[in-house]
Each structure stands twice: as C-alpha cells, then as structure tokens.
Amino acid sequence: MNAVALREMDVDGGDEWLLPGLSLPRTETFEDWRELGRRLCLGARHINWLIGDWLIDGAERFGEQARDEAQAIFRSDVARFDPIVKTCRRFPEPKRHEGLTFGHHLAVAAIEDDAEAEKVLHEAEATGATVAMVKAIVRVHSTAASLPGVVEDDDPVDTAYRRIVQAWNVAPRASRELFAESMAESHLGVIDL
Numbered sequence: 001m002n003a004v005a006l007r008e009m010d011v012d013g014g015d016e017w018l019l020p021g022l023s024l025p026r027t028e029t030f031e032d033w034r035e036l037g038r039r040l041c042l043g044a045r046h047i048n049w050l051i052g053d054w055l056i057d058g059a060e061r062f063g064e065q066a067r068d069e070a071q072a073i074f075r076s077d078v079a080r081f082d083p084i085v086k087t088c089r090r091f092p093e094p095k096r097h098e099g100l101t102f103g104h105h106l107a108v109a110a111i112e113d114d115a116e117a118e119k120v121l122h123e124a125e126a127t128g129a130t131v132a133m134v135k136a137i138v139r140v141h142s143t144a145a146s147l148p149g150v151v152e153d154d155d156p157v158d159t160a161y162r163r164i165v166q167a168w169n170v171a172p173r174a175s176r177e178l179f180a181e182s183m184a185e186s187h188l189g190v191i192d193l
Helices: 002-008 030-062 064-074 078-090 102-108 114-127 131-146 156-170 173-186
Strands: none
Touching (some): 030 078, 030 102, 102 114
8 A cells, every 4th residue: 555655646755745835837737636636635544554554664674763763754752653553553454444534443443352343444434434423432332341231242233222321321410411412412313522
C-alpha cells in the first residue's frame, strides 16, 4: 500500500508537494482539478497508515536511531504517534478494511479480542457506520465487558440488549435521564454523541 499510495501522490523525492498551500495554474481543467482532489483525499485517508507503517519499519530495522530521526523530522516527540503505531500493528495491511477510515480502526483497536474487533469493523463497513458510531459501540463493549455477569450468546441483538441494560443499571440517574431523552429524540435511530 505504501509504495502505491506514494506513487499515486506523484511523490518523486521532492518536497514541493509538502508546502503548506496549493497554487494551481488557471489553465487546469475541471477534470485535472477533480483528479487532484481525489488524490488529496486518498492521501489524507491513508496518511496515518503510511506514517505508522514507516515508524514500525524504522523501529524494526534501525531501532533507536530511527526513533531519534523521526523525532527530528516531525520536530516533536514521536510518542504522539503511539496510537497510530499501535493501530498499525493491531491491523497489519491484510486486516485493514479499505471501506473504513483509519479512525474506525483506531477506535476498534481498544477491543482486545481479535474476533470481536473484526466483527465490529465488518459490521461498520457493511452498515456505513461513522467513526462516532463505532466509538459508541466500543464504549458499550468495554463498559459491558467490565460489568459482572455479562452473558454473551449467539444472538447479537440479545447480547446488545443485555449490554445496554447492564450499562443502564450502573449508570447514575443524570446519565439515565440524558440517555432516555437522546433515545426519544432519535426515534430509534442513531444517537449522536
């Protein structure tokens, strides 16, 4: 993915495309303009994967030297990239869902069970769930996992219902009131956070 994504961005070793601005010739056609927008979108969608994979490769091949150089390149502590690296390690290229953003994968990386994480990603891709929706699912999952007596079964509707009820039962009254109001306003749709 990295080499393909970089080739698609027409990165030839020069830093011109990295400048904080974009000046386009007025002779550019609408089709050229649209294609550039598509490429920019692709680059934005994949930049965290590219940085994470690059940092992992550097750490594996060059150790501390790579970490020091990455800090110099980014002019900051590369620890800020730890969530990106963790997500890239958790979801190596074959496990990445092309139809989902890095943000979806980042949210699901908190689920420890690989099969459960894959199930959430698959469902998110199938339903077109937003990152906010996936984060909410992960929060419910982690809350339910920490509650005593959570019973998992083969029926995902029943399991989700049990998780909601158990989370409800331990929530403070103010949280219950807020949830009930949000649920009523959603008309059984998605509750935005």
